[in-house]
Amino acid sequence: MLGGLAKTFFGSSNERYVKSLGAIVQKINAFEPAISVMSDDQLAAQTIKFREALANGEKLDTLLPEAFATVREAAKRVLGQRHYDVQMIGGIVLHRGEIAEMRTGEGKTLVATLATYLNALPGEGVHVVTVNDYLAARDAEWMGRVYRFLGLTTGTIIPNLSDQQRRDAYAADITYGTNNEFGFDYLRDNMKYDRASMTQRPFNFAIVDEVDSILIDEARTPLIISGPTDDRSELYKSVDLVVKRLVPTDYDKDEKQRTVVLTEDGTEKVERMLEDAGILVGANLYDFENTQVVHHLNQALRANVMFKRDIDYIVKDDKVVIIDEFTGRMMDGRRWSEGLHQAVEAKEGVQIEPENQTLASITFQNYFRMYPKLSGMTGTAATEAAEFYDIYKMNVVTIPTNLPVKRVDEEDEFYKTTEEKFGAIAKKIREHSAKGQPVLVGTVSIEKSELLSAFLTKEGVEHAVLNARHHELEAGIVAQAGRLGAVTIATNMAGRGTDIQLGGNLEFRVEEELGEMPEGPERDAAVEQIKREIAAEKARVQEAGGLFVLGTERHESRRIDNQLRGRSGRQGDPGLSRFYLSLDDDLLRIFGSNTLFAKMMRNNIEDGEAIGSKWLTKAIETAQKKVEARNYDIRKQVVEYDDVMNDQRKVIYEQRADIMDAETVGEVVVDMRLETVNAIVGEACPPNSYPEQWNVTELKEKVAATLNVDAPVDEWIKAEEAIEPEMVEERIRAAADALIEEKAAELEPETWTQIEKSILLQNLDHHWKEHLAMLDALRQVIHLRAYAQKTPLNEYKHEAFALFERMLSNIREDVTRTLAFAQFRMQEAPALPELPDFLTTHIDPLTGEDDTYDYDGGSAGLVTTRLPQLGIPQPSGGEFGTDPSEWVGVVSRNAPCPCGSGRKYKHCHGALTS
Structure with a gap:
């Protein structure tokens, strides 16, 4: 009660924090008069001025007000968009490494330019992470105009780029790309055999768009690079x-x-x-x-x-x-x-x-925690604030809207069966569409969207169905979902990142209707005409009540429901939202089948009758909270287990980098040989034992098999009155050192160093690959230790550490053995091995599909109709010919179909041949 009273008088902690940022916004606004009168050249020269200030010891926080004011003026001139004050608050939150929760339509893409520009000034690189390739390409081109105006460079990471193209993109001041591509590039880099062939720079700062989707939803499954073992x-x-x-x-x-x-x-x-x-x-x-x-x-x-x-x-x-x-x-x-x-x-x-074997893997949690500074933005993050802080140490800050929200959120309606519910939904959609109100329908699955489509067809309602994962068509359909009387069926997550504007989206209409028209007065007149049509249509849609968002089912997560609701009521527009539920819905069927509410509905509600109340809506929300807590526990457990491997991964990757960077690795090899000798002698000649207790036969055999030298230990024992294990170690080590020095003397020093590096890296990779397989097998069975009253996680840590120690010992022994038995001929030094072909895998938690492209079937490019217009380089899809029968066995199943549909080959022409 006291807490509620304090909140009434002083506001919530979020409100107080946002209010405190107002002073910084005032400083930003104070720069506007001086900056607005600058010429374009003077405005662009601000970047040079800021970089000189940084070189002289200034901090980014000190430069923030003037830098933000500079970006606002640049955006106004280049894009015709001026940042609102609340967007400035969002930019400050992003710069501070926090999550900005901003309602849909509040301009998150534009907000990102503020923190991105400021943090790109030191020249250490900023990564802007998006949920799909279309958004990465779109935002890099769209916002890139601002950055280029101010003298910064941008790059885009999309599938099927060459290593050099990736290096160029990462070398830019600002790099756009998807979470999958950034993560896979990190793994690929740590499989390379030469530092110069690596693509990424050291991590600096990342802004994650749709941060809840990437850092929570997609973080349920790791990124995996697998490939055939060297076996043929x-x-x-x-x-x-x-x-x-x-x-x-x-x-x-x-x-x-x-x-x-x-x-x-x-x-x-x-x-x-x-x-x-x-x-x-x-x-x-x-x-x-x-x-x-x-x-x-x-x-x-x-x-x-x-x-x-x-x-x-x-x-x-x-x-x-x-x-x-x-x-x-x-x-x-x-x-x-x-x-x-x-x-x-x-x-x-x-x-x-x-047999494909895991060569490298990493979870998104551990990948993104490698960035010294990480921030994110989304429309829905508050419900997962605890998880964001626990896992990523990021606070969620809710940013107020620029204009008050006018959307009306109605109570849920409950029906007994799915058929009754969908029948009622179809009638409601026909009623609202008939009066000109656009309707966006959110479904939880492809199956449900097709079922509803059948009901709407029966009612005679024209509609668009969006249930495929081709981002190009997705953006186009969702962008026009706000037109007069439009009915759009989409999965709850579809179209994120694309603004639904009442009356239609100007950009998409211009591209669709005037795409072939050349620049000139005629085109400009046509664009103005489209603008007038959109303005008139928007007024009619507003009169009809704005966008009606209709949810056909509650999701397990409140956040997904809020995302759907948030598509309506942007920038002060009117809107309406309502969810329709039935006892057949997964949430109620799985988590509420035996509740008093379910029994009452079955026994007391007539067929076709609907009920709705705040109490019922609250009960559903309580069930969702329980499911969210359970899902968080599952994700947290995945992170806890991966943390064990992550510590080991860091050690291995750091060792690989040290080996590649070192001028010579002779000391490392000598240390390995020393420890191998110590281990062999220690096993055969235990400390504080007498020579007659030693296993001399085994010692001689192991020395011969591992070090390729003869160790007449029995003769040493006879010749010495008091011989110690240390003396045996010293003599064996001296013989082994002499053998290696003799081999090294036959070659040029540079050649010998390259051979040592190659052998070290190959052995390291081979044993790390086997170690990953061992950890995977261990992870699958370690839960059985719970039957012995032991904590599986603690047991896993203990076992994984022991396996890691054994792996390091095996690496030392194998490197020593390989060098001892290797015979070299006078020829050019062996080339460093090429990276093998591999498959990249990330299973989408929502669909169960692999949402990455693989590399097993050639160099299929990202086939869309939009990326070339955005200036993104891509391989030609025409290399496969125009006859689909010739694509079988040539085009990878997970690559985009060469026909240009935007779908994966296996879901398009590949489906006809599989």
């Missing part, structure tokens, strides 16, 4: 034929450990057979060029010697199916990793299935 079917088959010609004396097997290794004679025999088959590079199996062959050979040996048909696996329907060793049951869908399954398939002569 023909190589498996060829190596399998070689292994089948071996006899038991060619290898030693340990059934207890389920391992098998070649003997010395067996190795020589295999080398000759592989050489004859044209598989071996050179004559030595252990040359580093043959690493892949050795891996295949080891797996083929295990498959043929250790794994038995009808015991470890069966062959069913031409597929190898694993048999669980404990239950004896078939494990359909499970596959052995590291190429073992393919080796068994080669052994049995069945089709060898390709």
Whole structure:
């Protein structure tokens, strides 16, 4: 009660904070008279002035008032739009690394120019993140006019750009792009083998448009780059034929450990057979060029010697199916990793299935937390304020509207069944459309939008249905949803970023009707005529009540409902909103099926009858809050688990960068060799033990297999009265060092350094890839520890740390072994390996579809009709020809269809051939 009283007198904390920013707005306005009389050249020279001030030690906060006033004047001259005072408040909030919640139609795109310009002045780059490629291209061109006027450069990141195009875009002062593209570029960069081939600069500042969609909705699933392992079917088959010609004396097997290794004679025999088959590079199996062959050979040996048909696996329907060793049951869908399954398939002569393995992944939470300063803007964020602060440490600030909101939000109407509800909706739409009021209908799924479309067709109502994910058509349809009597059906999220203006959207009408008309007086007259038509139509729509937003169902999240409602009543326009619900709706069916309310409705409401009250609406909102809390817990758990891997990812990526940047990595290699020797000796010669207790045989074998040197430990023991493990370590290390120094002396220092770097990076990547697979497997089963009264997250941290330690040990040992056994011929230094082909994946949480483009089927460009007009470079879609039958197997299924529809190939012409 006291809190409510204080709020009445002093306002909420948000209101007090916004009020405090008024003093800064007054300073901005004070600059306007002086700046408005500047010439264009003088205004553009402001950027040089600001940069000189920064170089002299000025802070951005000090420059803010004059810089914001400069941007406002530039926007007024270039775009014909002057920032309102409330938009200035939004710009200050963005600059401070907070989230600006601004109602739809309040000009968030224009607001972003303020903080973007100010933070781009130091020249360290600003990223503006959007939800789709269309908006990235549109905003980069639209707002880019302001930036270019003021002397700043802009770049755009869209799919299918070359590395050089991406580098150029990231080198710009301001870079627009989608969350997926920014995230994938970060992962790709950390798979490169050369610093010069990386595209991104160090992170500085990012503004996330539709921040709730990107940082909450899409953050439920990580970005994943996967690719085929280096395994190839023909190589498996060829190596399998070689292994089948071996006899038991060619290898030693340990059934207890389920391992098998070649003997010395067996190795020589295999080398000759592989050489004859044209598989071996050179004559030595252990040359580093043959690493892949050795891996295949080891797996083929295990498959043929250790794994038995009808015991470890069966062959069913031409597929190898694993048999669980404990239950004896078939494990359909499970596959052995590291190429073992393919080796068994080669052994049995069945089709060898390709295996894609995760090469890199990151969640949006951990990606965006790498920015030193992060801000965002959206129409709906207050309901998720706690999550934004907990995960991203960002406060949500609600910005007041420029004009009072006139939209009327009516109470929800409840029906017993979906059919009754949709029948009532169709009649209501026909009634409002007939009097000229435009109607925007929000549905929760494609299925529901098509069902409602059938009802409207039956009622004889003309309407547009928007339920596909091609952004170009989406923007065009939604932009005209405010025209007289228009009826538009869309999913609740559709069209975000596109303003619905009463009477129609001038930009889209001009492009549609005058797209072919050349510039000149005739075109200018036609544009003026369209403006007059829009103004007249807007007046009629306002008389009819403005835009009527009709929700066919409540979403699990109040935020999505608020987004839909917010499409109506922009900039003081009249508007109306109402939601229609039934007991068949997912929210009520899943979360409220046994409530008193549901039982009352079933028993007391007549068929076709509707009820509505504030109490019922409040009950629905309470259910939504519970679902939101549950979903937040799920997302938080995903972040907590990914944080474990994120710490390890940072270590690996930093090590990769250090290796690429270092002039020489000799010290790193020496340290690895030292630790490898320590580990080998420590295992065979435990501390505080006597020489007679040492496992001398194992020590000699391990030293020979890992370091390629002879260690006559038994002779040292006989010759020395008191020998310590430290002495053994020192002698083995000296022999190993001498061997490497001898190899290095045969080559030029630059060549040797490049070889060491290449071996280090390849081993690091190989083991990191395997480690990711191990963590993924661990993540899937760690919840079982809860049955032992243990906390799964704590167990995961412990296990992941142990796996990471083991991975580092394996890297040290493998690098040491590779260098010890490598044989070099006098020729040019080996080129750094190319980045492999891979697939980029991000599963859209709302549709379940992969909303990224893959790279497995050629260089299909972003095929739209609008991007070229915006000046965005793109590959030609014509490279595939005009005959759709020729596209099969050439165009990637997730790439845009070459026909130009804007849809993915698999949903367009590809659907006809799949």
